[in-house]
Each structure stands twice: as C-alpha cells, then as structure tokens.
Amino acid sequence: MRKFTLVWDLPTRLFHWCLVFAVFYSWLSIEVLENMQHHFYSGYVVLTLLLFRLVWGFVGSHHSRFKSFIFSPSVLLSYSRNITAKSAKRYLGHNPLGGVSVIIMIGVLLAQAMLGLFSSDDYFFGPLSGLISAESIARISELHSLNSNAVLAIIGLHVLAIIYYKLIKSEPLTSAMLTGNKEIHESDTMPSSKIASRLLSLVVIILCVTLVYYLATAFLYMVPVSTESYY
Ligand code: HEM
Numbered sequence: 001m002r003k004f005t006l007v008w009d010l011p012t013r014l015f016h017w018c019l020v021f022a023v024f025y026s027w028l029s030i031e032v033l034e035n036m037q038h039h040f041y042s043g044y045v046v047l048t049l050l051l052f053r054l055v056w057g058f059v060g061s062h063h064s065r066f067k068s069f070i071f072s073p074s075v076l077l078s079y080s081r082n083i084t085a086k087s088a089k090r091y092l093g094h095n096p097l098g099g100v101s102v103i104i105m106i107g108v109l110l111a112q113a114m115l116g117l118f119s120s121d122d123y124f125f126g127p128l129s130g131l132i133s134a135e136s137i138a139r140i141s142e143l144h145s146l147n148s149n150a151v152l153a154i155i156g157l158h159v160l161a162i163i164y165y166k167l168i169k170s171e172p173l174t175s176a177m178l179t180g181n182k183e184i185h186e187s188d189t190m191p192s193s194k195i196a197s198r199l200l201s202l203v204v205i206i207l208c209v210t211l212v213y214y215l216a217t218a219f220l221y222m223v224p225v226s227t228e229s230y231y
C-alpha cells in the first residue's frame with residue numbers, strides 16, 4: 001500500500017503560493033499596468049512573506065527549517081554529480097541543489113524588495129528614500145532595475161527544474177507543494193516529523209506585517225513634500 005507523509009506544512013504552502021502571486025503582480029503592475037501604487041503594495045506583500053519565511057526557517061516544521069536543507073559542499077557536489085543517475089538519493093524535503101536554489105531565490109527577492117524601499121522614478125518615492133541622498137536613490141533605483149533581471153532568471157530556472165523533476169524523474173513536486181504530502185519510498189530516511197503550531201505562524205505573520213507597515217509609513221515625512229509620493 002502506498003504511504004504518504006506531510007512534508008510541507010500549511011504556512012509554507014501558503015507562503016509559496018502567495019509569493020508566486022505577489023511576485024507576478026509586482027512584475028505585472030510595473031511592466032504592464034504601469035501602476036506604481038499597486039507595485040508598492042505588492043512589493044510590501046513580497047517583503048512581508050519573505051520576512052515570515054526567514055523566521056519560519058528557524059521555528060517551522062522539520063522540512064521548512066533551513067537546517068534541514070542546507071547541506072555541506074561535499075554532499076551538494078556528490079548530489080549534483082549523480083543527479084541524472086537512477087540511483088541518485090531521493091530527499092523527502094528539498095534536495096541539496098533545491099536547498100541552494102531556495103536560499104538564492106529568497107536572497108535575490110529580499111534584495112529586490114529592500115532596494116525598492118529606497119528607489120524612485122522621480123515621481124514616486126520608496127518609503128525609505130527620504131533617509132538617503134538623491135545620488136544614492138538614483139544608484140539604488142538602477143540596482144533595483146538590474147536585480148529584476150536576476151529575479152526573472154532565477155524564477156525561470158526554478159520552473160524549469162520543477163518541469164525536469166516531473167518529466168525526467170517522475171517526481172510530482174508541484175502537487176506536493178499544493179497538498180503538502182509526498183509518497184514515502186522504501187529508501188527514504190524518515191525524519192521526526194513534528195508539525196509546527198499554526199498559531200505560532202499567525203503570530204509570526206502579524207509581527208512581519210507590523211514591521212513592514214512601520215517601514216512603509218514611519219519615515220514618509222522625510223520624503224520631499226514637493227513631490228507626489230505614495231506608500
Ligand atoms: C520583489 C518585489 C519587486 C519586484 C519583482 C520589483 C520589480 C520592479 C521592476 C521590474 C521595475 C522596473 C525596472 C525598469 O524597468 O527599469 C521596478 C521599478 C520600481 N520599483 Fe520595484 N519591484 C519590487 C519591489 C518593490 C518595492 C517593495 C518598492 C517600493 C516600496 C518598489 C519600488 C519601485 C520603484 C520606485 C521603481 C521605479 C525605479 C526606476 O524607475 O528606476 N519595488 N520594480
């Protein structure tokens with residue numbers, strides 16, 4: 001009989017699919033709708049979700065914790081060498097390469113959202129741009145634009161990797177990210193699968209919303225008053 005186990009807890013799954021939507025809307029709002037106010041709002045949602053994930057990486061369920069998917073360079077190297085082999089070790093959570101890509105993805109997106117807080121198109125001003133000089137705003141806005149290419153590239157690679165695992169290795173990773181469950185194989189080493197409290201995730205998300213709300217509003221008086229600015 002096939003046996004399944006919960007790998008991705010509900011907060012991690014909600015984090016993932018809300019992040020997909022918020023990042024997509026951040027891109028859509030600026031590149032297609034040209035609505036900077038919506039861009040700011042979706043950027044704040046991205047930032048809140050990422051801060052939540054950083055904390056959840058320490059207090060979440062086993063497979064959501066960073067320590068469960070950050071491997072030593074030697075494990076990463078040997079996994080990468082054998083990735084195409086049928087005998088390649090299977091991981092219930094993120095595999096070593098997947099773990100690295102998750103860290104890079106979170107880092108690149110966090111940088112994007114943080115840079116956005118200090119950016120401006122000379123008409124709209126990020127909520128922290130009043131804290132730095134006009135030259136720094138220009139440089140940071142340039143970096144925000146440049147880094148958006150890295151965001152697109154890493155998401156492209158991420159989706160290609162998911163397709164590779166589905167088509168070549170017959171691993172239904174997407175349905176696991178939807179339902180949370182993965183089938184247990186005989187070779188799997190079962191970790192203690194204590195599920196973190198959902199109440200705790202609610203407390204963490206409320207704290208993250210409060211912090212981002214503070215960042216988005218507390219320094220607005222420092223933004224030049226002669227220019228129209230939104231938060
Ligand atoms: C991960 C989330 C974000 C993504 C993917 C993103 C993406 C982008 C992209 C693609 C552009 C257009 C760049 C160009 O065409 O040159 C842009 C511009 C801009 N974004 Fe974001 N952004 C994000 C978060 C934020 C946040 C949180 C804020 C501020 C609260 C923000 C403020 C701005 C501003 C002011 C510009 C105009 C910069 C300029 O014209 O040089 N962004 N963003």
Ligand code: HEM
Nearest residue numbers: 012016020023024093094095098102105155162173174177
């Ligand atoms: C804006 C686009 C996307 C972003 C920013 C994104 C980001 C992420 C992040 C940060 C993780 C790590 C999850 C965690 O441990 O918290 C992840 C995992 C995952 N994502 Fe995405 N994702 C995107 C699009 C997609 C799409 C379109 C799919 C499916 C078609 C997908 C399927 C998955 C799956 C299956 C995993 C788990 C991988 C594994 O089993 O190791 N993602 N994604």
